Amino acid sequence: MQIKNKYYPYPVIAYGNDSYDGSAFVTDANYAHDAHNIKFQLQASLTDDCLSEMISNGTVKYAHHIECQQTCFRVLVLTDKPIDEFKIHESKVNGLVQICSFLMADRDIQNYSNPSFSRDYKGFKFNIDRGCVLAIGNQVNMIINKEKEELANTSSIFSIRKNMDPVATELQVSTTGAKIVILIPEKTCNQYLNVSTTTLLPVLHAMVIQPALMQVLFELKEAAQKNELYNYDEFRWYRALRRTAEKLEIKFDEEAIASIDVFKTAQKFLDSPIMKAMETICSGDGETDD
Incomplete structure (x- = not known):
């Protein structure tokens, strides 16, 4: 909306308008x-x-x-x-x-x-x-200017990959690299990638990303209880979690992580993905014809 000069049928205080004295x-x-x-x-x-x-x-x-x-x-x-x-x-x-x-x-x-x-x-x-x-x-x-590395943009710290093990039937999470790697059985991963380009993406975040983040937080909690959090300082995904925690005013030092509420914190980090998933489902997105 651009402010444009115009005439009013009554006095208006405005730059360049002499309808008022001293106002x-x-x-x-x-x-x-x-x-x-x-x-x-x-x-x-x-x-x-x-x-x-x-x-x-x-x-x-x-x-x-x-x-x-x-x-x-x-x-x-x-x-x-x-x-x-x-x-x-x-x-x-x-x-x-x-x-x-x-x-x-x-x-x-x-x-x-x-x-x-x-x-x-x-x-x-x-x-x-x-x-x-x-x-x-x-x-x-x-x-x-939005933060380029925000957890809502899951590609910033999560990597979805196929698990080529033919007998694999469960999701696996790895935290040993720059990103959190989520390994998904090949058939399910193909389905995930197809759906990820649709309006159902919030549902996938609730089904896949949030549980994976909870697993990561459980791992950090155990490390904090053993005073071993320093082992994660080199990982970019861990530093991103710390920055996000700071913005959200979540305590994320060793003492806080040792007693962290994993379920509640994962929701805060991802901006309530379950709520967004439910809104997507109830809005009718992704419905199929009978």
């Missing part, structure tokens, strides 16, 4: 990663006593329009706080995100007048409909 509306925005979420930090500074009072009584709100064209995500955040936060899951946005901020009427306003009107509008009163813009702030364009 100003300046906004800014930033973002930070918060576990698997993006947390937008929204700021607004208003210099106008009349409109400030209308914000206090709920007639007017700060409005922040957040839009990502690549993902078609858009939302309007209404708040009465000059500094506020808005959090969304990181999957909602990717690349360029535009944030446009306004003052917006949250109720119909009859006979609106303001002592700060410029000379051209002195003595005039205006009927303002709910949703109308009363001030225009700045537009902020930001590029959301």
Whole structure:
């Protein structure tokens, strides 16, 4: 959403607009990663006593329009706080995100007048409909850079391989390389690879990736209880787990790992894959015709 200059049938506080004397509306925005979420930090500074009072009584709100064209995500955040936060899951946005901020009427306003009107509008009163813009702030364009090595992108630390042993019937997990290797019997692995390109991928994560990660966490737990975690420092997958744990505010030192809740922690690392799998199944994705 690009802010464009336009004419309004009533006074509006905006850059280059002389409808008001001495009034100003300046906004800014930033973002930070918060576990698997993006947390937008929204700021607004208003210099106008009349409109400030209308914000206090709920007639007017700060409005922040957040839009990502690549993902078609858009939302309007209404708040009465000059500094506020808005959090969304990181999957909602990717690349360029535009944030446009306004003052917006949250109720119909009859006979609106303001002592700060410029000379051209002195003595005039205006009927303002709910949703109308009363001030225009700045537009902020930001590029959301996601972590390249996130556990949601399973290829970063997991490698799915065929187990060529003809009598193998179970999944096996190896932690002796740069990645966690999941060995799957040949026929099942072919089925996995075929389904992994469909909308059923969240179901596969719950069926295959989460159990494999639980096995890895069990292995780390046993090592921690023996004071042998140092044996894993050389592995890239282990360092990735530590970085992810830090972002998720999960304690991941030797003492914490020695008593870790494997099931709960695996879900946190993978952002609740069972919930996502159930949502995928219940949404009808992957259904077959009778």
